[in-house]
Amino acid sequence: MADLVQYYGTGRRKSSVARVFLRPGTGEFKVNKKGLEEYFVTEQQRAAAKRTLIVADVVGQFDVVTTVRGGGVTAQADAVKMGIARALLEFNVELRKTLKTEGLLTRDARIKERKKYGQKGARARFQFSKR
Numbered sequence: 001m002a003d004l005v006q007y008y009g010t011g012r013r014k015s016s017v018a019r020v021f022l023r024p025g026t027g028e029f030k031v032n033k034k035g036l037e038e039y040f041v042t043e044q045q046r047a048a049a050k051r052t053l054i055v056a057d058v059v060g061q062f063d064v065v066t067t068v069r070g071g072g073v074t075a076q077a078d079a080v081k082m083g084i085a086r087a088l089l090e091f092n093v094e095l096r097k098t099l100k101t102e103g104l105l106t107r108d109a110r111i112k113e114r115k116k117y118g119q120k121g122a123r124a125r126f127q128f129s130k131r
Contacts, residue, residue, distance in 0.1 A: 004023070006021045007023075008090065009083040009086030009089070010086060011079040011081065011082030011083030011084070011085070012107060013071065013075045013079040013107075014070075014075040014108075014110070014111055014112070015070040016068060016072070017069055017079060018083040019066060019067045019068075020066045020083030020084050020086070021064075022084065022087045024062060024063075025062060027059060027060035027063065028064070030066065031076075031080065040073065041073070048077040049077045049080045051081055051104070052081050052084040052099065055098060055099065055104065056085075064084065066083060082104065082105070082107065085099050085104040
């Protein structure tokens with residue numbers, strides 16, 4: 001039995017988590033068992049998901065199979081982008097400088113701020129009445 005060659009990377013953004021597997025192939029892109037165009041509806045989301053492959057100049061060399069959970073679709077696209085970057089590092093460590101300068105290896109730590117007690121939201125207060 002031939003061993004399956006694949007490279008794995010995890011990407012996160014907000015509450016989205018993407019598990020990305022890169023396998024040598026023709027450039028097929030699957031997200032949650034659907035095609036890229038079917039899952040990511042807008043062109044902006046598709047461009048974000050593919051950006052790492054374009055920067056690393058490996059478009060068409062790998063089949064991308066990813067499972068994404070949580071968050072919104074745009075955050076999921078960014079999570080896929082980071083997952084691909086981490087998987088490419090497993091494939092070739094020399095890509096690190098290129099990916100780092102493009103900011104593809106940096107985790108975007110911005111998340112939703114929690115709602116506080118005694119307030120309407122994270123920062124919004126209940127309306128104050130003097131009388």
